Amino acid sequence: MNIRNDIAPPTEWPEGQLSRVPYWTFQREDVYAREQARIYQGKTWNYLCLEVEIAEPGDYVATHIGDTPVIVTRAEDGEIYAFENRCAHRGALLALDDRGKAKDFTCVYHAWTYSLQGDLTGIAFKDGIGGKGGMPDNFCMAKHGPMKLRVTTLYGLVFGSFSNEVPAIEEYLGDEVLACVERVLKGRKLEVIGRFTQQLPNNWKLYFENVKDSYHASILHLFFTTFEINRLSQKGAIIVSEDGGNHVSYSAIDPDAERDEDYAKEKIRSESDYRLADPSLLDNFEEFGDGVTLQILSVFPGFVLQQIQNCIAVRQIIPQSVEQTELNWTYLGFTDDTPEQRRIRLKQSNLVGPAGYVSMEDGCVGGFVQRGIAGVPEHSSIMEMGGHDAQSSESRVTEASIRGFWKAYRREMDV
Amino acid sequence: MTGVPLSQSELFHLIARAQAAYTRCVDDERAQSWPDFFTESCLYVVTTADNYAAGFEAGLMYADSRGMLEDRISALNEANIYEQQSYRHLLGQPDIRNVSDDGIDVETSFMVVRIMRNGGTSVFASGRYIDRYVVEQGRALLAKRIVVCDSKTIDTLLALPL
Numbered sequence: 001m002n003i004r005n006d007i008a009p010p011t012e013w014p015e016g017q018l019s020r021v022p023y024w025t026f027q028r029e030d031v032y033a034r035e036q037a038r039i040y041q042g043k044t045w046n047y048l049c050l051e052v053e054i055a056e057p058g059d060y061v062a063t064h065i066g067d068t069p070v071i072v073t074r075a076e077d078g079e080i081y082a083f084e085n086r087c088a089h090r091g092a093l094l095a096l097d098d099r100g101k102a103k104d105f106t107c108v109y110h111a112w113t114y115s116l117q118g119d120l121t122g123i124a125f126k127d128g129i130g131g132k133g134g135m136p137d138n139f140c141m142a143k144h145g146p147m148k149l150r151v152t153t154l155y156g157l158v159f160g161s162f163s164n165e166v167p168a169i170e171e172y173l174g175d176e177v178l179a180c181v182e183r184v185l186k187g188r189k190l191e192v193i194g195r196f197t198q199q200l201p202n203n204w205k206l207y208f209e210n211v212k213d214s215y216h217a218s219i220l221h222l223f224f225t226t227f228e229i230n231r232l233s234q235k236g237a238i239i240v241s242e243d244g245g246n247h248v249s250y251s252a253i254d255p256d257a258e259r260d261e262d263y264a265k266e267k268i269r270s271e272s273d274y275r276l277a278d279p280s281l282l283d284n285f286e287e288f289g290d291g292v293t294l295q296i297l298s299v300f301p302g303f304v305l306q307q308i309q310n311c312i313a314v315r316q317i318i319p320q321s322v323e324q325t326e327l328n329w330t331y332l333g334f335t336d337d338t339p340e341q342r343r344i345r346l347k348q349s350n351l352v353g354p355a356g357y358v359s360m361e362d363g364c365v366g367g368f369v370q371r372g373i374a375g376v377p378e379h380s381s382i383m384e385m386g387g388h389d390a391q392s393s394e395s396r397v398t399e400a401s402i403r404g405f406w407k408a409y410r411r412e413m414d415v
Numbered sequence: 416m417t418g419v420p421l422s423q424s425e426l427f428h429l430i431a432r433a434q435a436a437y438t439r440c441v442d443d444e445r446a447q448s449w450p451d452f453f454t455e456s457c458l459y460v461v462t463t464a465d466n467y468a469a470g471f472e473a474g475l476m477y478a479d480s481r482g483m484l485e486d487r488i489s490a491l492n493e494a495n496i497y498e499q500q501s502y503r504h505l506l507g508q509p510d511i512r513n514v515s516d517d518g519i520d521v522e523t524s525f526m527v528v529r530i531m532r533n534g535g536t537s538v539f540a541s542g543r544y545i546d547r548y549v550v551e552q553g554r555a556l557l558a559k560r561i562v563v564c565d566s567k568t569i570d571t572l573l574a575l576p577l
């Protein structure tokens with residue numbers, strides 16, 4: 001039996017602080033249970049959905065924060081609400097679809113009814129039949145209902161929290177990370193162009209480490225190098241938020257290199273036999289006016305905003321068990337895309353997702369770790385690339401943002 | 416379509432043969448000549464029933480030329496890293512929905528099991544092909560194949576085409 005908020009030894013972290021992570025953190029049921037209590041139900045903001053997915057009153061999305069099923073709604077008053085997807089009576093799910101439109105939620109089991117704001121508004125046979133049976137007179141509906149979440153929005157993204165203590169989302173992100181969200185989403189009308197779910201055969205933290213791992217990108221993912229798609233003219237950096245949990249990794253066309261004619265020639269020089277038969281995959285348009293061709297942004301504990309050229313997507317990481325994780329991809333366009341721009345986004349979507357030229361490996365590599373570490377819970381990973389701290393860095397050959405994650409993780413977990 | 420109009424049954428056999436050859440190519444020849452089953456300008460999209468119903472255009476794979484299909488295979492051969500695996504397709508009978516000057520619209524259900532390096536065999540995908548075939552020089556070629564997977568979830572990754 002797992003007892004929430006309790007964790008059996010070993011709980012020691014090896015010497016070396018942030019640059020060592022013991023493998024038992026990816027393997028233990030009691031750690032997983034503690035994560036649910038202290039992280040997902042704790043002082044964190046969790047991505048729920050996009051505002052555009054609940055545009056009209058009555059629209060709802062059913063999702064999860066960690067293990068906990070939640071419903072996000074747009075109520076009659078135009079506001080967004082989120083509450084547990086669980087009947088107050090005896091615990092059945094209230095919403096049985098991933099999304100839809102509803103006037104209220106009526107539990108299928110015994111027909112207790114809830115408003116779009118998550119208030120218990122009706123109980124079937126409350127007064128019994130013919131004066132017999134029914135609920136006690138003093139039962140107070142207002143006192144019973146699914147737990148309501150704090151909700152916040154940020155440029156079309158909807159986040160929820162079980163905590164009243166977590167600071168406002170802007171503060172939670174930190175100024176620098178916030179600016180990078182603004183860069184992609186501010187003032188724009190989002191449009192969903194596809195939704196896909198990927199089942200990852202590994203602990204959720206292995207995927208989140210991977211997202212924050214700028215060291216592996218050009219090593220594990222060989223697509224760009226194989227096809228000689230030149231990346232030398234790129235400069236970039238890593239931003240790690242003050243508290244460690246959030247990060248941005250970006251690369252940009254270096255304007256100095258770009259002006260250099262030799263560099264332009266370099267771009268078409270070839271040594272490998274491999275060329276794209278149809279290079280239209282690489283067509284792109286300047287969308288942000290800053291030359292940044294890649295920006296990967298993560299928010300503790302499980303949100304990613306991705307810009308790879310014109311391929312924009314959000315990813316939601318949902319742990320399902322110690323060794324299983326659900327990764328939800330939502331591919332985005334904007335309502336003012338021209339048909340040509342939309343086509344470019346559709347073609348570039350080949351780069352990402354479960355079949356992505358530069359992301360399919362991320363779907364399997366977490367499983368390679370999960371299987372690789374079997375039987376050695378007391379061993380640790382080594383993460384000293386770029387030193388031992390969790391600071392922003394001009395180099396992307398660093399594991400600083402992963403160390404930042406562990407800094408935040410250990411603080412919230414108190415381990 | 417060119418030449419003498421084909422009878423319903425000739426058409427059915429032509430398409431059934433094309434489908435059988437396609438699955439053999441993917442399952443037993445690591446999809447090496449897979450692009451040859453398509454016309455030069457074609458559309459190949461792998462999506463899910465939810466996306467298809469919602470009219471979302473993006474795919475897990477999205478190609479609008481045979482060249483893009485060739486690039487898929489080159490990338491699988493040369494660039495992408497994934498554990499050794501293979502598929503076995505089981506196809507239903509092609510359901511010829513419509514025949515016009517533009518081509519032959521066909522729907523076919525499929526089931527794909529994936530066989531992993533460690534011997535694990537599991538149902539990887541089920542769904543339907545929504546196809547448009549054209550007949551060129553006696554061969555049925557795909558001008559369009561929308562692979563609509565029934566489930567919204569892909570296990571681990573999608574490497575070989577469906």
Ligand code: FES
Pocket residue numbers: 087088089090091092107108109110111112
């Ligand atoms: S469990 Fe919902 S009404 Fe009984």
Ligand SMILES: [Fe+2]
Pocket residue numbers: 210216217220221358359362
């Ligand atoms: Fe990666």
